[in-house]
Amino acid sequence: MYLDEAYWTNRYKEKSTGWDIGYPSQPLKQYLDQIFQRQLKILIPGAGNAYEAAYAFESGFQQVHILDFSPVPLNQFKEIYPEFPLAQIIQENFFDHQGKYDLILEQTFFCALDPALRHAYVDKMYDLLVPGGKVAGVLFSREFEHQGPPFGGTKEAYLQYFEPKFEVLTLEPCYNSIAPRMGNELFFQLKKPI
Template structure:
């Protein structure tokens, strides 16, 4: 199965988005709540419905961007957030994107990529981050199979993958996951 632009567009059209929690999830919300530098340039790849993006903007972070391969979730985000600047919403393939950021928020994007793309993802995140930039958010922690998305993974796999490019500041089981994801998420903070 190829996870193409058309695939993701159809998933949103069919409302087949079981990863959509309907709101920002607790681990990412609590991480954002402790950020103090409102000038950070922040990207959320695979932004989907964009609860995290909307929350950042409402909290006063104005240099925030959402990127998705499909226009369908971007259009949904625009309809729910009409005051959000549309020039901060990017329809593009993550692997083609070239801007630089201080922080990239990971929320269900990594787990939606075909597992063979994971080394490319780690390399691309490294290229998109400014010096001392961070990748922060959640990764799913359940056995990796060919069924998905979402695709699982393990702490050991993630440690091996990301330690090539980043200092691992945090890679641990989330203590504050939402109920359906309890004991199935790892929180990460990786520094370039």
């Protein structure tokens, strides 16, 4: 399966977006609510309709950047949130993106990537963060019977990817998942060493 820009654009055009819950993810919303440094430079890769970005921006985070492979959700986002800075809306392959961020938020991006790219994902996250920067978000805590996406995993498998590069601050069952995902998600926080 080739998960390229055309694949994701087609999913949006067909409205085949089962990952899209229609509002900010509660774990990420609560995480953002606990951050008082509103000047952080934030990236949300695979942002899709970017509800978390809109929430963060409206909560005073002015340096939120969204990135997606497909122009479809990004164009919709521009229409819905015309006050959001255009320069912070990026259509690009995550692995080609350049920049430095204090925080990267993960919401249904890791699980959308071919598992063969997981080491490359970890390396890219590491490269995009400033020293002491963090990745935080939600991962599936289950395997899927179908050929993904989404692609699942286990806590033990994730640790094998993350521990060589990052300090794992949190990787625990998510207590505030939406009802259909309750018991099937892990909240995680990784820190790039200083």
